[in-house]
Amino acid sequence: MKSACRASVSHHDAVVRELREDPELAFEYLKATLEEEDEVALRLGLRRLVQAYGAAEVAGKAGLRRENLYRALSPGGNPTLKTLTSILRALGLRLSVERIQSDAQAGC
Template identity: 45%
Template sequence: MKPVKVARFDAADYLDSEEAIAAYLNAALEEGDADLLMAAIADVAKARGIAKVASDAGVGRESLYKTLAPGSKPKLETVFKLMHALGVKLTVAPDTAHA
């Protein structure tokens, strides 16, 4: 039997619409895990093009890679810049689980 070749999954390959990007980031936000959110932002940045996102956010490309690295703790201001560069915004809703 021949070995099965498996391609590595890359979420960026599927983030091809504004709706898909918004749903993906919302799902990450709902988990309440900052590292997961930053990983999702990194996937979206990759889908949009790292160089373009860095330029739009007003940061250097290398700085963006460091910001998006696992375990990074970016400033909230930086997250806002990235979200703006990605064309999305954060919103607040009541947490019905704590109502």
């Protein structure tokens, strides 16, 4: 017999829900994935944000077909810079560059 209520929620679903409910958390979450300098983590982070904000809506704002959006953010995906910036823009974000502060500069 199936229970009417699920006793627990998957980690992925809980993260997506929290990202949907808190835009500042979503921003910090994606920023943290970028700091890991790991393509897989970045695609997973973006995929979770896309799910939180609705894939159809994000794809439309990014000028992509939903299938292409999913393909670009799949584990084997390799989005172009244009695709990446389009997705970020659709999420209200953009890439930026900042100087890495070395230990010698930190003391100045």
